[in-house]
Amino acid sequence: MLPEVLCEIRSTLCTWQCRVKKRVTMSYTLITGASTGIGQEFVREFARRKCDMVLVARSEERLQRLSAEVNPSGNLDIHVCAEDLGDPDSPGRIYDYSVQKGLKIGLIVNCAGFGFAGDYTSMPLADLQEMVQVNVAAMALLVRLFMPDMIAKKKGGIINVSSVSGFQGVAFLGLYSATKSFITTLSESLHEELKDKGIKVVVVCPGYIETGFHARAHQYPEQSMLPVSEPSVVVKASIKGLYKNRLHVFPTFLDFLLVFLQRFLPRSTVLKTASFLAPLKL
Ligand SMILES: NC(=O)c1ccc[n+]([C@@H]2O[C@H](COP(=O)([O-])OP(=O)(O)OC[C@H]3O[C@@H](n4cnc5c(N)ncnc54)[C@H](OP(=O)(O)O)[C@@H]3O)[C@@H](O)[C@H]2O)c1
Numbered sequence: 145m146l147p148e149v150l151c152e153i154r155s156t157l158c159t160w161q162c163r164v165k166k167r168v169t170m171s172y173t174l175i176t177g178a179s180t181g182i183g184q185e186f187v188r189e190f191a192r193r194k195c196d197m198v199l200v201a202r203s204e205e206r207l208q209r210l211s212a213e214v215n216p217s218g219n220l221d222i223h224v225c226a227e228d229l230g231d232p233d234s235p236g237r238i239y240d241y242s243v244q245k246g247l248k249i250g251l252i253v254n255c256a257g258f259g260f261a262g263d264y265t266s267m268p269l270a271d272l273q274e275m276v277q278v279n280v281a282a283m284a285l286l287v288r289l290f291m292p293d294m295i296a297k298k299k300g301g302i303i304n305v306s307s308v309s310g311f312q313g314v315a316f317l318g319l320y321s322a323t324k325s326f327i328t329t330l331s332e333s334l335h336e337e338l339k340d341k342g343i344k345v346v347v348v349c350p351g352y353i354e355t356g357f358h359a360r361a362h363q364y365p366e367q368s369m370l371p372v373s374e375p376s377v378v379v380k381a382s383i384k385g386l387y388k389n390r391l392h393v394f395p396t397f398l399d400f401l402l403v404f405l406q407r408f409l410p411r412s413t414v415l416k417t418a419s420f421l422a423p424l425k426l
Contacts, residue, residue: 170196170248170250171196171248171249171250171251171299171300172195172196172197172198172221172223172242172247172248172249172250172251173190173195173196173197173198173249173250173251173252173253174197174198174200174238174242174249174251174252174253174286174290175187175190175197175198175199175200175253175255176200176201176229176252176253176254176255176256176282176283176286177200177201177254177255177256177257177305178197178199178200178201178207178210178255179199179201179202179203179206179207179210180201180203180206180355180356181353181355181356181357181375182255182305182350182353182355182375182378182379183201183253183255183256184210184375185375185376185378185379186253186255186379186382187199187210187214188214189376189379189380189383191214191215191220191222194219194220195220195251196220196221196222196247197220197221197222197223198222198223198225198238198241198242198247198249199211199222199223199224199225200225200226200227200229200238200256201226201227201256202226202227202228203226204224204226207224207226208224211224223241223245223247225238225241225242229256229277229278229282230273230274230277230278230282231277232277232281234282235281235282235285235286235289236285236289238286238289239286239289239290242290248293248297249290249293249294249300250294250297250299250300250301251300251301251302251303251386252286252287252290252301252302252303253303253305253382254282254283254286254287254302254303254304254305254327255303255305256278256279256282256283257278257279257305257323258275258278258279258357258360258361259275259317259320259357259360259361259363260272260275260317260319260320260361260362261316261317261320261361261362261363261422261424262316262362262424263316264316264318264319267319272319275319275320275323276319276323279320279323279324279326279327280323280326280327283304283327283330284326284330287302287304287330287334291338291343294341294342294343295338295341295343297342298341298342298343299342299343300342300343300344301343301344301345301346301386302331302334302343302344302345302346303346303348303382303385303386304327304328304330304331304345304346304347304348305327305348305350305378305382306324306327306328306331306347306348306349307320307321307324307349307350307351308349308350308351308394308399308402308403309321309324309418309422310323310324310325310326310327310328310349311325311328311349311402311403311406312406312411312414312415312418313415313418314415314418314419314422315415315418315419315422316419316422316424317363317422317424320361321418327347328347328349328392331345331346331347331391332347332391335347335391339389344386344389345391346382346385346386346389346390346391346393347391347392347393348378348381348382348385348393348395349392349393349394349395349399349403350373350377350378350394350395350396350399351370351371351373351395351396351398351399351402352365352368352370352371352372352373353372353373353374353375353377353378353395354372354373354374354375355375362424363422363423363424364423364424365423367423368421368422368423369421370398370421371396371398373395373396377395377396378395380395381393381394381395382395402421
């Protein structure tokens with residue numbers, strides 16, 4: 145009986161020692177949009193890689209369930225920071241949360257986002273404002289808030305989830321593709337600005353991915369000629385791209401090809417093709 149109890153105490157002490165050591169030396173990966181789809185897959189992959197994390201999305205319960213699922217032994221230090229990125233003050237609160245808890249953010253994965261497919265005039269004004277706030281402003285603010293700490297340490301990484309739709313306007317998907325252009329352009333600027341400061345900036349540009357995104361956006365990828373890939377394809381390509389410090393990451397060869405071919409085509413053809421490949425049930 146006594147040896148068993150001693151063994152249990154020793155194992156608990158080891159776990160705590162390990163956690164304290166990690167907190168002092170290791171950095172955390174902050175993932176927005178962590179509750180479902182691509183963000184959730186990022187969480188699973190980083191858990192497999194034994195990374196400590198801060199998970200952000202609105203659905204606290206989903207994040208807690210995911211945290212318990214990927215960390216059954218409790219060896220990883222995973223924090224749930226439930227926030228609505230549609231609130232302009234949320235990036236500041238996320239930064240304050242990490243400072244108060246002493247969590248040093250070494251990698252940010254900006255994955256939260258949503259789309260709206262349809263006639264521009266039919267887009268509710270509240271959705272328009274929310275999309276600009278979540279897809280654009282929250283991403284830009286989070287990067288701005290955490291960047292100084294990374295620069296001071298001469299180490300860090302940023303993965304911004306954009307889209308192939310950010311390389312040109314797409315009819316009936318206008319605001320969404322504009323928000324993704326913003327993400328791509330800001331990432332390009334930061335990649336160049338930070339490359340000598342030890343910070344890697346990657347912008348990942350997927351095509352259709354099998355997630356709940358399309359239901360929320362009222363988009364129907366199954367009617368497109370383009371294939372629909374698994375979220376893991378995006379995550380694996382992003383992490384590989386981060387290691388190699390690639391600026392643009394295209395998860396599939398087709399994503400790369402669609403963007404590459406634009407160099408040889410008139411803009412009007414590019415725009416027609418993009419709208420043709422983004423089928424909508426209007
Ligand atoms: N699926 C595709 O075909 C595709 C293609 C290219 C790019 N992308 C991009 O990939 C990213 C992830 O999308 P997904 O496909 O994984 O879709 P998804 O399953 O709908 O995931 C969207 C994520 O964003 C979070 N989110 C949405 N609004 C939020 C808000 N106001 N505050 C905080 N979090 C919010 C959601 O969490 P809560 O609802 O819990 O808040 C969820 O975790 C998006 O940026 C999207 O633009 C997707």
